[in-house]
Amino acid sequence: QKEVEQDPGPLSVPEGAIVSLNCTYSNSAFQYFMWYRQYSRKGPELLMYTYSSGNKEDGRFTAQVDKSSKYISLFIRDSQPSDSATYLCAMKQDAGGTSYGKLTFGQGTILTVHP
């Protein structure tokens, strides 16, 4: 069993829909939780990060972490065709407040938002 599980989709929604993307994990030592967006033939780019449990909002994006359930979510409101990409969850153990230490990624969910 993988440490991080993510439904690969694909997920297809109409423009304006609310999108929900999710990951589950098994390693209780994970403390930092991130979402990356990856366009075709590009490297992933950091979209959101959250420390421990809780919610974080940034524009149309909301990240949620529930450590008790080992479950994280990314919500996209008013989805746009430009949101079409692969979304990868990633997580990391605490490294004394530094950025060091490997990220463990989910498989990625392919999202298409059609006009």
Added chain:
Amino acid sequence: GAGVSQSPSNKVTEKGKDVELRCDPISGHTALYWYRQSLGQGLEFLIYFQGNSAPDKSGLPSDRFSAERTGGSVSTLTIQRTQQEDSAVYLCASSPQFSYGYTFGSGTRLTVV
């Protein structure tokens, strides 16, 4: 430079040949990471370098894989005696010390024929 630069962007090699992949991180970033992404898969950790500390090589899949980072900057990932299962996109990322996100390059797409 403005971002993480990787070269070549594409590489086709014959089975059994050695290949070298290069990564130029963002200037001043102390940590550098290599990941591999196979078709339809997430990112698989390979190795990371942190300042002057010994690298974490725990993700390297076999002894055919090695990497070095010279002068705390440029890194080279070497794959010896390439196999078809090595075909993937090899991604490099760097980060400053106190940051929780990496900046990735666009990757090197390696095809072993």
